[in-house]
């Protein structure tokens with residue numbers, strides 16, 4: 042078997058947290074399955090006992106499975122480990138203020154169905170009922186799937202990690218809302234809830250195949266939709282903070298007297314770059330409830346705006362260019378504060394990346410504190426990849442990633 046050069050990623054040491062070692066094991070199983078415990082230990086350069094502890098945890102979490110022995114050599118037969126992506130599914134749900142999206146994915150996060158969506162009702166009880174009904178129908182429509190491991194839900198708000206309560210979701214007008222209990226009761230499935238930006242960041246880390254250096258490194262995910270969600274991973278761990286609000290760059294002001302934000306303050310980054318802000322700029326009005334109602338009924342979307350910009354609509358070009366500039370200025374703050382190896386940008390606006398990349402980079406260059414920082418890799422994630430649904434799937438498919446740090 043090919044041996045991974047240990048210098049390419051931090052292997053397990055006494056100083057490396059169990060969380061990171063767990064991720065390395067998951068990535069190795071994913072990349073090399075089926076793989077034996079002995080091979081895992083060899084690849085990581087640690088003892089079999091150390092690997093077994095992590096493997097047993099992952100088996101208990103049902104993140105990995107033990108398959109039959111592969112070879113019939115004389116002597117002891119190794120048991121192979123693999124991530125079972127066959128027939129078992131997870132439900133991925135992306136609740137946004139305008140619409141809610143749903144799909145079934147396999148245990149490595151690959152979509153098993155197309156994406157369905159419906160307008161979001163902001164009353165949590167009604168939304169849970171609607172969501173549960175859609176989920177049950179989606180599962181019933183796919184009898185080829187053996188079982189469902191759970192539901193991963195991403196929400197546009199701050200989530201208390203220990204209870205999964207939504208502490209504050211400005212675009213939905215929610216404070217202290219429990220979605221998990223109601224949804225679990227209505228569907229009979231375990232439910233995981235996470236902030237959309239954080240889930241997107243986790244999913245990117247999970248998806249890094251040959252790039253284990255990145256999987257243990259620092260990355261930021263900026264998710265632009267009705268609002269702006271930011272997920273931060275530092276030293277291979279999700280940044281949550283004391284009150285679960287760490288990384289909320291969407292509500293850091295670019296200007297104190299800028300446009301009104303969903304959080305009630307003025308001039309937040311979100312109020313300049315969200316889809317609602319971009320559309321409001323185009324139509325020359327404030328991003329308010331009416332803009333959200335338009336989005337719910339798909340009257341006119343950022344996709345439509347981009348199509349017009351590709352035509353000869355100068356106003357559409359100007360609206361998108363302005364968003365690009367504010368995006369770059371805000372990214373400079375993110376980079377000046379956190380100095381990550383890579384920043385991912387997700388959302389419909391990435392459909393116009395070829396049009397806006399230059400403006401984003403120029404604005405970033407104006408404010409980045411060093412020329413090296415200005416060169417930080419910015420990677421758009423195509424809207425067609427549904428990064429938020431991938432993030433939701435990862436909450437169930439890769440529970441170890443969402444686990445609290447074991448000191």
Ligand SMILES: [Zn+2]
Nearest residue numbers: 292302304309
């Ligand atoms: Zn705000």
